[in-house]
Amino acid sequence: KKPNVERDVTINKSEFKAAVVRHLHCTLGTDENKANNHAWWKATCSAMQEQVLEGIRKTQKTHYLNDTRAVHYFSAEFLMGRLLSNNLQNFGLFDVANDALNELGVSLSDVLEEEPDMALGNGGLGRLAACFIDSLATMELPAIGYGIHYEHGLFRQEIQGGAQIERPDSWRDYGNPWEICRPESIQEVSLYGYVETKYGENGRIQKEWHPGHIVKGIPWDIPVVGYGGKTVNVLRLWQSKSSGYFNWDVFNAGGYVDAQVENVQAETISKVLYPNDETEAGKELRLIQQYFFCACSLKDIIRRYKRAHGDDWSRFIDQVVIQLNDTHPAIAIPELMRILVDRAELDWDQAWGICTKVFAYTNHTLLPEALERWPARMLEKILPRHLEIIYEINHRFMKEVDKKWPGDNAVKARLSIIEEGNEKMVRMGHLSVIGSFAVNGVAELHSRLVKQNLFPEFDALWPGKLTNVTNGITPRRWLKACNPALSKLIDKKVGADWPLELKKLEGLEKYAGNKTFQKQFMQVKQQNKQLLAAEIKESLGFDVDTNAIFDVQIKRLHEYKRQHLALLHIMALYRRLLENPDYDMHPRVFIFGAKAAPGYKLAKDIIYAINKVADKINNDARVNQKLKVAFLPNYRVSLAEKMIPAADVSEQISTAGKEASGTGNMKLALNGAVTIGTLDGANIEIAEEVGDDNIFIFGLTVDEVNELKASGYKPYDYYYKNPEIKAVLDWLETDYFTPGKPGALASIKQSLLDHGDQYLVLADYEAYSKAQEEVDKAYRDKERWAKMAIINTAKMGKFTSDRSIRDYVERIWKLNACPVRKG
Ligand code: DL6
Known part of the structure; x- marks a missing residue:
C-alpha cells in the first residue's frame, strides 16, 4: 500500500517563531539577546516536540483502538544520528523553521550543528535499525524499536600524532530534548540466584527462580517521525537503575561509599555501548546488557498485550512479532519460554509453539569471530533458569535432528546449541535459528552463504526458513x-x-x-x-x-x-x-x-x-x-x-x-x-x-x-x-x-x-x-x-x-x- 503523501502538520512561520521564543523563555529561562546557538537548538527542538508529542499520542491511540499487530524490533544498537533536521524534514517543516529562525536572526544550519549525534551503535546493523524504524513510521506500520539507553554511546575518536585516541561520548550531558521518560512503564529485571524445583498439586514439576539481584529498567521514548508526519512511532530505550535506591543502614553505619555500591552496579548495565562491531566480547556485562533490555522489552510487550487480551495467550502470535537484530537479543527466546512456562504455566509444547511463531532473526555477519557464543558457566551464574531452558530446547531439538539423520552424531554436534570442548559454549546463532520462524541474511550473496556455509543443515531441516532480505537505506x-x-x-x-x-x-x-x-x-x-x-x-x-x-x-x-x-x-x-x-x-x-x-x-x-x-x-x-x-x-x-x-x-x-x-x-x-x-x-x-x-x-x-x-x-x-x-x-x-x-x-x-x-x-x-x-x-x-x-x-x-x-x-x-x- 502506498503511504499517504500529504502532510498532517500545519503550523506556519509566525506560529513556529512564537513557539521557539516561548520555549526560549518558558522552558530554558533565557531570552533572544542572551541565547547562544545551543539554547536556540533546544528551543527549536522543544517547538518541534509539541508537534511530535501530538503525533505520538494520536498514533498510539489509533494503534490501541485498532488492536493492531505490531513488529517489535529488538536491537542492542540504534545509530540514530541527529534528530532535529530529520524531524523537521519528515514533518515538512524544514523551510518553515528556516524562515522562522532567519527572522529571529539565527541560522538554522548553525543551530543544527549544535545537536550531538545519538551514536548508540557501532556501525552497520545499528544504522540499519535506524533506517528501518524510519521506514516503518513512514509506511504507517505499527512498530516499536527496543534497545538500551546507553549513557555513553560509541566513543569519540581523536587523532593524536596520527593515532586513534578514544574519548567518552556524552550525548546527553546537557540534556536531550527528544527523549520522554515513562516512569509509569518501569520494569524490574532479575539476575543471578538459583533455581528451585518444586512439585505442583497435579504432580507437575515447577521451577522457581530465586534471583540474587533485581534491577529496574526505566523506559525513555525517542520519537520516530514518519515522512509526512502522520505516524510517530517510538524507539523505547531502557536505562538501568538500582531497585533499592540507597542502603541507609550501611550509610548510617558510616559506609558512605559502600552504600552506593549497589546503585553503581545496577547503573553500570546501561552505562556504555561495547565498541566492537565484528568481534564478540564475551564479557559478563555484555550478556547482562542483552538480557536486561530483552527482559524489560518482553515485559512491556506482555503488559500491553494483557491490557487488551487479559490472560488469554491464544492471540499473542497474532499480535506480536519480534525481529532479532543479530543474535544480541537472542536471550529473549528462553526468556519468553520462561515467562510462558514458569509464570503463565503453559505446557512446554504450547509455549514453544508460541515462541517459534513470534521470533524472526537477521544475521549480519559470517565472520566466525563475530558469532556470539556464551560460556555455559557464565549463563548459569547470571541466568540459571535460562540455561536450563536452553538445555531443554536443545534436548528436544536433538531428537528432531535424530529423526532426520538417525544416529549421525557428527551432524548433531554441528547443529547443537551447545558446543562441547574445554569449555561448554552456548551458540546464540543456533538458538536464534531454532527459536525463530524466519531467518534472513541481508543481501543475496550473503543469504546464499548463510545457507551454504553457516547453517547448511538447518536449511535442509527446515527448507524455506532461511531467506534473504536485502538491506536498504532511508x-x-x-x-x-x-x-x-x-x-x-x-x-x-x-x-x-x-x-x-x-x-x-x-x-x-x-x-x-x-x-x-x-x-x-x-x-x-x-x-x-x-x-x-x-x-x-x-x-x-x-x-x-x-x-x-x-x-x-x-x-x-x-x-x-x-x-x-x-x-x-x-x-x-x-x-x-x-x-x-x-x-x-x-x-x-x-x-x-x-x-x-x-x-x-x-x-x-x-x-x-x-x-x-x-x-x-x-x-x-x-x-x-x-x-x-x-x-x-x-x-x-x-x-x-x-x-x-x-x-x-x-x-x-x-x-x-x-x-x-x-x-x-x-x-x-x-x-x-x-x-x-x-x-x-x-x-x-x-x-x-x-x-x-x-x-x-x-x-x-x-x-x-x-x-x-x-x-x-x-x-x-x-x-x-x-x-x-x-x-x-x-x-x-x-x-x-x-x-x-x-x-x-x-x-x-x-x-x-x-x-x-x-x-x-x-x-x-x-x-x-x-x-x-x-x-x-x-x-x-x-x-x-x-x-x-x-x-x-x-x-x-x-x-x-x-x-x-x-x-x-x-x-x-x-x-x-x-x-x-x-x-
Ligand atoms: O546488515 C547491516 C550491516 C551490513 O550492511 C554489513 O555488511 C555488516 O558488516 C554489518 N554487521 C555489523 C556487525 N555484525 N555483527 N554482529 O554491523 O551489518
Missing part, C-alpha cells in the same frame, strides 16, 4: 536531508514524491546523456565538494582542490574491509609521482573516515599508517598538486551526511564473501558516486542495477577466493612478482613516513606477508590498481562521468529501506498499515 536522511541541492534538482525532473517511491528516480535516466542536466548535476556535486573541502580545512587545516576526484572510503576499520589495500595503492601513486613527476593522473583526494575497535591493534595501526602517509604526501610539494589524503576524525552519522554528497568515487573493496551487505555503498551511489568495488555483499546487486558500464568491479570472486585459499595462498609470491607491491611494503618498514621511528608501520607488512594475508589484499592488489586507472580515465571524460554519476542515482530505487521493510512485512511479519488520521 532516502529521507540519505538524500533529501543530506543533499538538499541534489534533492531540489531531482524534484524538478521527476516530481517531489521520490522520497516515498524511490523507483521514481529512474525518471532521471533519460536525462543522463543530456548536457544541460549533466552540467546541473555536476554543479551540485561541485558545491557539495566545496562544502566538504571547507570541513577538511577546518578539521585538518589544509586545502584540497575541488576539481580533484574525491575518492571516499567511510566505514568501520577492519582488515576485511581492506582500507590497507587503498593505502598500498595511495603509496604506489605517490611512488609513481616521485619517480616520474609527469606521471599522468587526474588529481585525487583520498578521503577516509573510520573508527577502529579500541582493542583491535592492527586496525589502529592502519589508521596510524593512513595518517602518517597522509602527513608526508600532503606536505610534499612535489606531489601534492595531484595527490592528497584526508583522514577525517570521529566518523559518525552527521559527518557521513557531509561526506556522502561530495563523493565522486565510492570505495567498496572488501574481500569477496566477507561484507554481508554494506549500506554505505547504497548511500554513496544514491548521491551520485561511482563505485569501485569487489563482487561482495550488496555491491553485486548495485552492479545489477546500474549495469557494468557504470561501476568498476575488480578482484577475486567468492569462488576464486575459496579456490586460492584451498590451493595454498602464498602472499610472498605477489611480493616477489610485483615490484610495486614489494616497494611499498618495504617502504612501510623504513622511517620515511615516521621519521626517527623505523618499523612503526611494519605490522601491516607483517600481517600481509608473515601472517598469511588472511583477506587477500596482495592477491587483489593488481586488479585494484588497474581498476583505479580505469576510474581515472573515466573521470577525465567529463560527459562519461556525469552520465555514470546520474545513472547511479537513477538506479538506486531498489535500495530504499521502504523496499526492505516491504519485504519483511509481506514475507515475514505479515503486518498491515494502520493509518493515523487527524483528531
Whole structure:
C-alpha cells in the first residue's frame, strides 16, 4: 500500500517563531539577546516536540483502538544520528523553521550543528535499525524499536600524532530534548540466584527462580517521525537503575561509599555501548546488557498485550512479532519460554509453539569471530533458569535432528546449541535459528552463504526458513536531508514524491546523456565538494582542490574491509609521482573516515599508517598538486551526511564473501558516486542495477577466493612478482613516513606477508590498481562521468529501506498499515 503523501502538520512561520521564543523563555529561562546557538537548538527542538508529542499520542491511540499487530524490533544498537533536521524534514517543516529562525536572526544550519549525534551503535546493523524504524513510521506500520539507553554511546575518536585516541561520548550531558521518560512503564529485571524445583498439586514439576539481584529498567521514548508526519512511532530505550535506591543502614553505619555500591552496579548495565562491531566480547556485562533490555522489552510487550487480551495467550502470535537484530537479543527466546512456562504455566509444547511463531532473526555477519557464543558457566551464574531452558530446547531439538539423520552424531554436534570442548559454549546463532520462524541474511550473496556455509543443515531441516532480505537505506536522511541541492534538482525532473517511491528516480535516466542536466548535476556535486573541502580545512587545516576526484572510503576499520589495500595503492601513486613527476593522473583526494575497535591493534595501526602517509604526501610539494589524503576524525552519522554528497568515487573493496551487505555503498551511489568495488555483499546487486558500464568491479570472486585459499595462498609470491607491491611494503618498514621511528608501520607488512594475508589484499592488489586507472580515465571524460554519476542515482530505487521493510512485512511479519488520521 502506498503511504499517504500529504502532510498532517500545519503550523506556519509566525506560529513556529512564537513557539521557539516561548520555549526560549518558558522552558530554558533565557531570552533572544542572551541565547547562544545551543539554547536556540533546544528551543527549536522543544517547538518541534509539541508537534511530535501530538503525533505520538494520536498514533498510539489509533494503534490501541485498532488492536493492531505490531513488529517489535529488538536491537542492542540504534545509530540514530541527529534528530532535529530529520524531524523537521519528515514533518515538512524544514523551510518553515528556516524562515522562522532567519527572522529571529539565527541560522538554522548553525543551530543544527549544535545537536550531538545519538551514536548508540557501532556501525552497520545499528544504522540499519535506524533506517528501518524510519521506514516503518513512514509506511504507517505499527512498530516499536527496543534497545538500551546507553549513557555513553560509541566513543569519540581523536587523532593524536596520527593515532586513534578514544574519548567518552556524552550525548546527553546537557540534556536531550527528544527523549520522554515513562516512569509509569518501569520494569524490574532479575539476575543471578538459583533455581528451585518444586512439585505442583497435579504432580507437575515447577521451577522457581530465586534471583540474587533485581534491577529496574526505566523506559525513555525517542520519537520516530514518519515522512509526512502522520505516524510517530517510538524507539523505547531502557536505562538501568538500582531497585533499592540507597542502603541507609550501611550509610548510617558510616559506609558512605559502600552504600552506593549497589546503585553503581545496577547503573553500570546501561552505562556504555561495547565498541566492537565484528568481534564478540564475551564479557559478563555484555550478556547482562542483552538480557536486561530483552527482559524489560518482553515485559512491556506482555503488559500491553494483557491490557487488551487479559490472560488469554491464544492471540499473542497474532499480535506480536519480534525481529532479532543479530543474535544480541537472542536471550529473549528462553526468556519468553520462561515467562510462558514458569509464570503463565503453559505446557512446554504450547509455549514453544508460541515462541517459534513470534521470533524472526537477521544475521549480519559470517565472520566466525563475530558469532556470539556464551560460556555455559557464565549463563548459569547470571541466568540459571535460562540455561536450563536452553538445555531443554536443545534436548528436544536433538531428537528432531535424530529423526532426520538417525544416529549421525557428527551432524548433531554441528547443529547443537551447545558446543562441547574445554569449555561448554552456548551458540546464540543456533538458538536464534531454532527459536525463530524466519531467518534472513541481508543481501543475496550473503543469504546464499548463510545457507551454504553457516547453517547448511538447518536449511535442509527446515527448507524455506532461511531467506534473504536485502538491506536498504532511508532516502529521507540519505538524500533529501543530506543533499538538499541534489534533492531540489531531482524534484524538478521527476516530481517531489521520490522520497516515498524511490523507483521514481529512474525518471532521471533519460536525462543522463543530456548536457544541460549533466552540467546541473555536476554543479551540485561541485558545491557539495566545496562544502566538504571547507570541513577538511577546518578539521585538518589544509586545502584540497575541488576539481580533484574525491575518492571516499567511510566505514568501520577492519582488515576485511581492506582500507590497507587503498593505502598500498595511495603509496604506489605517490611512488609513481616521485619517480616520474609527469606521471599522468587526474588529481585525487583520498578521503577516509573510520573508527577502529579500541582493542583491535592492527586496525589502529592502519589508521596510524593512513595518517602518517597522509602527513608526508600532503606536505610534499612535489606531489601534492595531484595527490592528497584526508583522514577525517570521529566518523559518525552527521559527518557521513557531509561526506556522502561530495563523493565522486565510492570505495567498496572488501574481500569477496566477507561484507554481508554494506549500506554505505547504497548511500554513496544514491548521491551520485561511482563505485569501485569487489563482487561482495550488496555491491553485486548495485552492479545489477546500474549495469557494468557504470561501476568498476575488480578482484577475486567468492569462488576464486575459496579456490586460492584451498590451493595454498602464498602472499610472498605477489611480493616477489610485483615490484610495486614489494616497494611499498618495504617502504612501510623504513622511517620515511615516521621519521626517527623505523618499523612503526611494519605490522601491516607483517600481517600481509608473515601472517598469511588472511583477506587477500596482495592477491587483489593488481586488479585494484588497474581498476583505479580505469576510474581515472573515466573521470577525465567529463560527459562519461556525469552520465555514470546520474545513472547511479537513477538506479538506486531498489535500495530504499521502504523496499526492505516491504519485504519483511509481506514475507515475514505479515503486518498491515494502520493509518493515523487527524483528531
Ligand atoms: O546488515 C547491516 C550491516 C551490513 O550492511 C554489513 O555488511 C555488516 O558488516 C554489518 N554487521 C555489523 C556487525 N555484525 N555483527 N554482529 O554491523 O551489518
